[in-house]
Amino acid sequence: MEHLLEIARKQADAVTVFGTSYTVDSVRFDNARLKAVDTHLNSGTAITVAKDGKQGFAYTRNLIDREGLVRDALAALAGGVEAAGDLPRPVELPTLDTAVEHVGGSSVLVDECRRIVEYLSSQTKGQVNAAATRTTSDQRVLTSSGVDARSLSTSYGSYGAVLYPGTQANVFRGFSAKSLTPFPEEDLRFVAETYNASQKEVKASSGRSKVLFLPYTAYALIWRLIEATHARNVYEKVSPLVDRIGEQVLSDKLTLRDEPLNDSLPGARAFDDEGTPCRNLTLFERGTLKAFYNNRFYAHKLGVKPTGHGWRGDVTAQPEASLGHLTMAPGEHAFEQMLKLMGRGVIGVMALGAHSGNRLSGEYSIGLAPGLLVEDGRIVGVIKDSLATGNVYEDLKKVMDVENRVHDAPMGYFPSLLLDDISFTTRS
16 A cells, blocks of 8 residues: 555646455344355556646556556546645544454354344244444555544444244344344343234324334434535535524433543444544434534635545545544433333334435434334234334434434434424324
């Protein structure tokens, strides 16, 4: 990478070189039987050059022809893409414990999945699925401004699910950690007990209802907030949160942060994929809008400091502003206490069509897969074909309760959210 940087800096005003490699071991059980064992290795190098206010980008999976890669990046300058502004300067980065470990092969993942499957199969009569994944990654960023930052990390994830007969709807819980860690017993019990309590198909009435959004449905609501706090949407003035910093937008029960420096969670990073130092960023504090997040390009466009959120989905892509370490602060009550507080209502276990509706304006239309009916503070059955709809800027002001622990979910770590007066529709 150093040689590539030296070749490019002789012909460009600014250069960033990004290198990545990762190995993913994965195991999957379907219907309590071992279905797949896979190992996936990937690596690559990307280069971004800037000259006369424009930038060019090129990448390769195999860094053999360095001169050719630089020529490709310089040729891309003809596209006239605006450069992202100044490069980051080298600073002392915090040392994070990212738990790089080397434990056995895929057999340890098979054993863990088998344990999950055996427990759920012994406690329920539904179809049991499970999976486990271990990822070891290595990222490095070099810039012509002097940044040389590297991150080595290991992460682990697993899940257990029980499917309702004749459907893909299921009771599910995921778990992630920095290293190989047994799936928590309390989460196994949650899956089994929730499934067993809801096997009976029941009828429900459409109308306004209390809805308990479990983490795999709550993320669909939070997704709208992610869109609205993205610097691109702020710059283009299409976010409903433009010019509202310091304003109470959500319930005071909700605090949402991005915490890349929290190395109790997997994937902690001291720098982003542009070489910008990371920092923990509070987006909403007790419902009050505190900040927007950006990469270097939109920080430059807005005339603000970069927040350290420039991430690449892959070596083939340039950094985009993204929240890779998002978490919502937990509340005070356990799941069972939230059911008692609810009294009567609906639980959204998993989401179908989480993208549906106008995400930027806050609208949502989420299929509950499944929806569970709660009466007198206990689960009494499963509801077929149910839907929760609304707008997060109205509905996230009606928070009755927040669960006292967070769970692994799409886009981050979130507690369950109990909301009042939500539009609920069912064919029952």
